[in-house]
Amino acid sequence: MKKAPISSSNGHETAASPTLEDVARTAGVSTATVSRCLNNPSVVSDKTRKRVLDAVKSLGYAPNFGAQALAAKRTRTFGAIVPTMENAIFARGLQAFQEELQRCGITLLVSSSSYSPELEEEQIRGLVARGADALLLIGFDRSPQIYEFLEKQQVPYVIAWVYDPDQPMLSIGFDNRRAMQSLVTQVLELGHRSVALITAERNGNDRAQQRYEGLLNAMKAHGLDPKTLHVIETTYSITNGAEALKTLMQSDQKPTAVICGNDVLAAGAMVQARKMGLKVPDDLSITGFDDIEIAEIVTPTLTTVHVPHRKMGKGAAQMLVALRNGQNPDQSIELEAVTILRESLGPVPKSET
Amino acid sequence: MKKAPISSSNGHETAASPTLEDVARTAGVSTATVSRCLNNPSVVSDKTRKRVLDAVKSLGYAPNFGAQALAAKRTRTFGAIVPTMENAIFARGLQAFQEELQRCGITLLVSSSSYSPELEEEQIRGLVARGADALLLIGFDRSPQIYEFLEKQQVPYVIAWVYDPDQPMLSIGFDNRRAMQSLVTQVLELGHRSVALITAERNGNDRAQQRYEGLLNAMKAHGLDPKTLHVIETTYSITNGAEALKTLMQSDQKPTAVICGNDVLAAGAMVQARKMGLKVPDDLSITGFDDIEIAEIVTPTLTTVHVPHRKMGKGAAQMLVALRNGQNPDQSIELEAVTILRESLGPVPKSET
């Protein structure tokens, strides 16, 4: 049996947050009624509701999240873990994701894993532990234990930025392999035969790996030997892109076209090319991937693959909301990623033909 | 009195997460001991600790966040609300902020307010409600109610990206006014007399407002009439920057130098200038503010004000951790923001002198 509260409105006004009970007392109703007013207003009479809401406002009441989560076993919170927030690759998609969630009254928590599988795992567990009702993840590539963990914890999740009907997990994205293959095909059709790739580390990054494979496919289709492809793996950053281009242009077999795994690396390559006095695309063609803002800022503008960031974000949100509501949604969704031709891609230099 | 548990290890193995009690049972100890093992290991004997930890691992136990927050009254979680995540303005600072927090075992939750005061207020309340132990905010400019709310809830907070010793709140940042004044002074000393400003909406954005004031100060100091300043207010984006430059160059009094409130607007202006066949800086000088990555990507490279993003992020984290630990830290911290001279700023065109 509950003991009488020690002293509900005792002398010293502590600054502690008001609780449901405080509201109930000043409104002259039970805590249950207050709770209902807030969570299921339609079931309580207009008169008492008004009284309660007034009390809520006058006390500045705000529900205690921990208590709420503990009692209701859900948090109205979704989590997202992206590899990075430092550049704009995921920013636009995330923004769209959040906008959609907000319309559904859901709060978004974002973490960035810095492309570290260990960190990502930690953050997934962290978000689940703090009650995320659902999760957005990037790419399929992670340890089976994590997937088991998510299944065990019954936390719905969606994988974005990739699409693969053969994978059992629900995903929304595009075919990175095909998109890159299509881009490179256009490069080769311009006569380029000496091609190089600057990419993120492919280990643990299926987007990068698939883009690489798409490039190989295009080469093979044009009768080029994949072994002739010069690949540089590095972390996404302007500086690293620049560094990589420098290395490439100092090698024996100088490429006439440099394919970059994303726009950030491509931008770095462009900066470096200019620094080395190379005219793009007259001396050298450069392509990117993602079509983020810098693609139109660099000089010359960057030929790249347009990724449907906003569609992915919004779509992912809708899938997760459906899952959270117990609806077992359709299937994975494939979006299109198309090549955007801009200035940085041109025919192979005459001197090379 | 607690009734005997209905049936602790009943027939159907539910997939529900194991609780402290489960761990206690399989380890043959009390829940109190398990809790101690996890939170204050030194106080429990080696033998039992080992037994408990084994049980934890074998069950895959993870503490319930809600319960923990409810009982311990703290969440080891800090919140940050930034105006935007779509461009890189706050990304680097936020990254540093997070890195420092992580070293202290604290999780960071990030929200973006899209420069909307109402949204920001909602998100502040949201983060507090979900138990954020401390908050990072950008700029002083917000309604008194929010500050009252934070005081009432006893949630420590630090304001970043601005510095003003006259403000009562703890802050870490730089003097936006002075930084802009210094930049513009250098512009004027190159002979420019016809200057224009492309800025974010200043209402509710003290950084933008102060940068504007700094610009005015510099003009006055050089005997220029502030009324001659052509100001265009727009939202931060490449496109808007381009749009604004177009408007400016079609006006009667064409500027010879365009000061931009940040690098994103400046990049847009640069793109537009090129499109209009204007040579930067020969025909027109353009400056930015922030020194984010694109400043070095645009052609020509952008003269701008370097903002100490990482220092601010790390410093803010340290201040908040101190506050959370009950230490009443020093004072607000002022950092330097210095002008970085690059290619986009040149002397006033000869035709104008």
Next chain:
DNA sequence: TTGTATGCGTTATCAC
């Protein structure tokens, strides 16, 4: 429509 009573999973204060 409203109130009562219980449980959610931890932490922390006691005793032992």
Next chain:
DNA sequence: GTGATAACGCATACAA
């Protein structure tokens, strides 16, 4: 060192 046990603030099944 360890084990009971009382909060913590809310949601909800059940009663009224």
